Amino acid sequence: MSRFIDRVNLNVSAGNGGHGCASVHREKFKPLGGPDGGNGGRGGDVILEVDPGVHTLLDFHFHPNAKATNGKQGSGGNRDGAVGGDLVLKVPDGTVVLDEKGRMLADMVGTGTRFIAAQGGRGGLGNASLASRARRAPGFALLGEDGDSRSLVLELKSVADVGLVGFPSAGKSSLVSVMSAARPKIADYPFTTLQPNLGVVSAGETTYTVADVPGLIPGAHEGRGLGLEFLRHIERCAVLAHVIDCATLEPGRDPLSDIDALEQELAAYRPTLDADTGLGDLADRARVVVLNKIDVPEAAELAELVAADVEARGWPVYRVSAATREGLRALTFGLAAEVRAYREAHPAPAPRRPVIRPITVDDSSSFEVRPDPELQDGFVVTGVLPERWIKQTQFDNDEAVGYLADRLARLGVEDALFEAGAEPGAPVTIGNVTFDWEPQTPAGGQVRLTGRGTDVRLETSERIGAAQRKRARKARRENDEEGAEQ
Ligand SMILES: Nc1nc2c(ncn2[C@@H]2O[C@H](COP(=O)(O)OP(=O)(O)OP(=O)(O)O)[C@@H](O)[C@H]2O)c(=O)[nH]1
Ligand SMILES: [Mg+2]
Structure with missing residues (x-):
């Protein structure tokens, strides 16, 4: 039997950006022909893509780490480094991407849906690109940035129209087997089904899918039995059908209390698909009650007895036998009508559009200066640009450090440090680098753009x-x- 893996951890690392190159054009008789170092190439992205040929997340179970290619370094002669190749990972339709904290990042429904799981790092600029009037021959280049790296959780939520829920051995898998061509395992012991079974049902003009899920028992939400984990497969269902075993002779069980117990478990389940998908709580799905095993005489009597009570709750009731197929036609057509009603109320593209929340790319130039809680008289600067610039800087190159200082001053970091009360020499931390602050300008003064990097030669x-x-x-x-x- 093939293993069924429907929740996996996946670590994705995008490619790092290539470093820029610092090079000076040389020709016979023209020793200093100007900077000609090329830019580093961008690192490759890790991309998830829905592929109709993929049905499980099994591959990720065996290969939980995915890394895209790094960008190449730039070189002299204005040659830019090659861009890193993207890594495209194929996922099944209905894959939900969550971050480590369980927040949904993307709901991937529909062939070809893509999600950038990790963004490649930018390539560093070469010294040709850094040259300006004030800095004609920079003797440095910028470093490439590291690609994103993060841990994700992928969950497969089957795309089924009808979900069958019920106690173990109620006959859910038996129903799937007689309503569709699917052949799930059926046996007279509880928890036969360990993985949902999907079947395709045709009723007149309507075709829909049914999925059974492993049996539920009271306390499933506390982990009893197989727990509620499998309910993720019915989160997308338009209709939930209670399958009730009318032939069971267990004390304390009768159809109505079975339904109540199941409803309590459904209510305790927290869906991970959020409101943006148009699918919220399980509570607001249409309900249908299937009273099964009426081939057993006592069961038929009991079903007849409780049918009115169930109908009084406003739910359609079907009395069937998966064994003799009695009542099945009414059931398949009744479910088809429910599915049609749902589809009319939720025209296909609207609620099913993939929700994709890419990693927020914050390119804003805002930053913050705070006193350092750990270093006395120290300050911490946070912000997208300052932190990125730190990563781009080759700290063993004075010119590169000077360029960084210019950039920070121009952004206003220097003024902000003055305002915050920083004294020259104070330890300032940006990202993972701490340095002694040497203001370029006298307190409060206008930033003077220095000609750092100008080569006197x-x-x-x-x-x-x-x-x-x-x-x-x-x-x-x-x-x-x-x-x-x-
Ligand atoms: N007499 C009779 N027995 C049935 C009927 N439907 C299912 N059964 C029997 O009930 C037992 C359980 O059936 P399954 O279809 O495996 O039940 P299930 O709800 O899928 O059970 P789990 O997967 O364990 O949750 C099997 O022995 C079936 O043969 C029915 O309509 N009449
Ligand atoms: Mg089963």
Whole structure:
């Protein structure tokens, strides 16, 4: 028997961005031809995609770690590094993606639905891209950023129209087997079904799917029996059908108290699909009651006795026998009508559109300066940009550090530190880096853009450029003449 895995942990790591390259163009007679270091390539994303050919999450059970390719480093001659390849993981229709805390990130319904589970890191800029009038020949480049890395939980919630719920041995699997072509395991001991069975039913013009779930017993929400875990498979169902065993002779059980017990368990279940999907609590699904095993005479009597009481609750009642197929036609057509009504009320695309909440990409330039709770007189700076810039900085390169300081000053971090009362020399932490703060400007002063990274040799070479070019032309001519003589 194939194993059925419907909840798995998955660790996804996107590719890291490649580092930018610091390089200076060199040519004979033109030793400082300007910066020509290319940019690093972006890291690959990890993407989940619904594939109709995939039916279980089993693969992820065996391969719980997925990593996309890193971007390549840039190189001289303005060559950008190659972009990292995306990793596309195929998931079954109906896969729900949750974060570690159980919050839903995406409900993946419909072939081809995609979700970016981890975003690749940006490539670092090479020194060619960093050059500006004030910084003509940067002797540094930016580092690539690490790709996102996170732990996810994937849950498979079958896409079925009707869910059969009931006590163990009530005959749920038997019903699936006689209503559809599915052949689930049937036996006279409780908890025969350990995994939901899906069957396709045709009733006139309407085709719909039914799923049975493992038997429920009172206290299932506290983990008794197989627990409530499997109810995730009926979260998408339009109709829930109570399957009641009318032939059981257990003391304290009768159809009405069975229904009450099941309703209590359903009410205790917390769906993970949230309101955005248009599917909320199980409480508001249509209900149908199936009184089963009426081939047994006592069961038929009991069914007749309680039918009116159940109908009084406003729920349609069907008296059937999975063994003799009595009453089955009425049941399949009755369920078809319920499903049709639901489909009319919920036109297909609207509620079933995938809810996709990508990782929030916050590119805002806001940041915050707070006193450091751990370092005396210290401050902590938080914010998307400052933290990203820290990751891009090669701290063993003074120019790169200077460039970082300029960027921070321009963003207003320096002013904010002054305002917060930071003294020069105070330990300032951004991301995982702590440094002694050396303000570039006097307190409260206007930020002065320094010409950091300007290569004096370049300036000189510009000035002497004309004479040099003349010499170079002469050299080339002489070279040509020599070649002609030989
Ligand atoms: N006499 C009679 N027996 C039935 C009928 N339907 C099911 N059974 C029997 O009841 C027992 C349990 O049937 P299943 O279909 O396995 O019950 P289930 O609800 O799927 O049980 P679990 O998977 O354990 O929750 C089996 O021995 C079936 O043969 C019926 O209509 N009449
Ligand atoms: Mg069963």
